[in-house]
Amino acid sequence: MNHFTGVEDVRQALSATGYIADQQLATTVFLQTRLEKPLLIEGPAGVGKTELAKALAEATGRKLLRLQCYEGQDESRALYEWDYGKQLLYTQILREKTGQLIADVDDIDAAVERIGNYDSVFYSERFLSHRPLLEAVRSEEPVVLLIDEIDRADEALEAVLLEMLGEYQISVPEIGTFHAKHVPLVILTSNNTRDLAAALKRRCLHLFADYPSAERELAIIRAKHTGLEEDLAAQLVEIVRGLRMLDLRKAPSISETIDWARTLAVLEVRALSQQVLTDTMSVVVKYDKDLRAALDALPRLLAGQTPQVVPVVDEPDGYQVRKSKDEPGRFDDGYYGANAATLTRADVSSSQGARSFARRRSG
Ligand SMILES: Nc1ncnc2c1ncn2[C@@H]1O[C@H](COP(=O)(O)OP(=O)(O)OP(=O)(O)O)[C@@H](O)[C@H]1O
Ligand SMILES: [Mg+2]
Structure with missing residues (x-):
């Protein structure tokens, strides 16, 4: 996979597609092509993780195949599926032929046994629908x-990926093992919403993509x-960098x-006046509380000063609010009922916690 002569070559090739890489990213991509290892790129939203794969496809003249992951996705959506519709259609068309095959047997067991000899016809590549990994x-x-x-x-899907990521091969039990004709350049992205398995990380080169330098x-x-003038763009970048220093959601x-x-x-x-930035701030800040914090900080940012990092006040922790009010002796013993003494926070079901925190986690 000698696509690039060196790190600088990677940087230039990506830049020609409109993707601006830093030294670390270009080095990792260069190593990926030489070591033939998948690249796992983790980082916050919108820092160019997905875009890197698109740029790399364009820079190397390769076709881009994409597996978009989601919760509950099963392996048939990632690897391959048997095309039942097609199998059914073939059996319909071949009905006469199968009739002839079992014409001379009169018990069901023997008929099934004989048809079973033709399993491999229906579980062959002809009836295999390729999904992105097999493709x-x-x-x-x-x-x-x-x-x-x-x-x-x-x-579970991570486990399914291991064979592919480690050996660039996929085993289909009914047929055998397919090996990649050309080693694919694999890019995995993650927003870090949960830890990935060590086995998956071990098979990949790893890169943490963070917000870029101002330059x-x-x-x-x-x-x-x-279309924005260069000096305004430079000023805007500094303001955005200042916003990132605020403790926004x-x-x-x-x-x-x-x-x-x-x-x-x-x-x-x-x-860049305070007025125009205020009017357009909602383009970059998407939560009401964040917007208030950003607008508060704007005068300092416009003056080129670093903002005071004031944590965005999140909703109060309902449990703590309640607890602070529930002082001993506030009510007499009968108030909480018979189980009062044993009722603890752990009695709240886990699904209840998941519901309460779902909004915060998704943010
Ligand atoms: N290094 C870069 N060079 C050029 N454009 C970039 C770069 N980084 C980000 N972008 C731009 O930012 C946009 C968002 O990037 P991208 O969709 O790759 O983010 P992401 O990291 O995959 O985010 P998410 O985690 O939300 O999917 C891209 O469409 C691209 O225009
Ligand atoms: Mg993305």
Whole structure:
């Protein structure tokens, strides 16, 4: 897989597609192509994880195959499926033929036995529907395989991936093992919503993608041809970097900086005033509480000062509020009923906790 002559070559090839990589990212991609290992890229939303796979496909002239992971996804959506419809159609068409096959037997067991000899006909490649992983292995042309948001899938799917990631092969019990004709360039992305299995991490090169340096973020905006003047874009990048220092629930990502630059360009803004930034702040800050914190910090950010990091006040912890009120002696013994003494926080069912925290976790 000698696509690139060196790290600088990777950086330039990606840059030609509009993807601006830093030294660490370019080095990891170069190593990936030389060591023929999958690359697991983890990091917050909107920092260019998915985009890297697209850029790499374009830079290497490879086809991009994508497996988008989700909760409850089963392996048949990732690897392969038997095409039951097609199998059924063939049995219908071949009904006469199968009738002839069992014409001379008169008990059911013997008929089933005889038809069973033809299992391999119906469980052959002809009836196999390829899903992205098998498609990557069977592809005649070299591919980039993007396994996007692996942390959303269940752990069982991670286990299914191991054979593919370690040996670039997939075993179909009814047929045998398929080996990749060309080693695919595999990129896995994760938003870190849960830990991935050590076995999966061990098979991959690992990269943590974080928010970029000011210089790189400006280069990205430039590459996107947002239409915003260079000096305003530079100022905007500093403001976004300041916003990231606030303790927001959802810090603005690169894609949001790009959106903000485009918005300001559409409005034909010639200078970044407090008014225009206030009016357009919702392009980069998506939660009400974050918006208030961002608008509070804006004057300091516009003056080029680092913001005071004031934690965004989240909703009070309901349990603590209740607890502080429930002082001993507030009510007499009969108030809580007979089980009062043994009732603890652990008695709250786990599903109740999951419901209460679902909103916060998804954020
Ligand atoms: N290094 C970069 N060079 C060029 N564009 C970038 C870069 N990083 C991010 N972008 C831009 O940011 C957008 C968002 O990136 P992308 O969709 O890859 O984010 P992500 O990390 O996959 O986020 P999520 O975790 O939400 O899926 C891209 O469409 C791209 O325009
Ligand atoms: Mg993504």
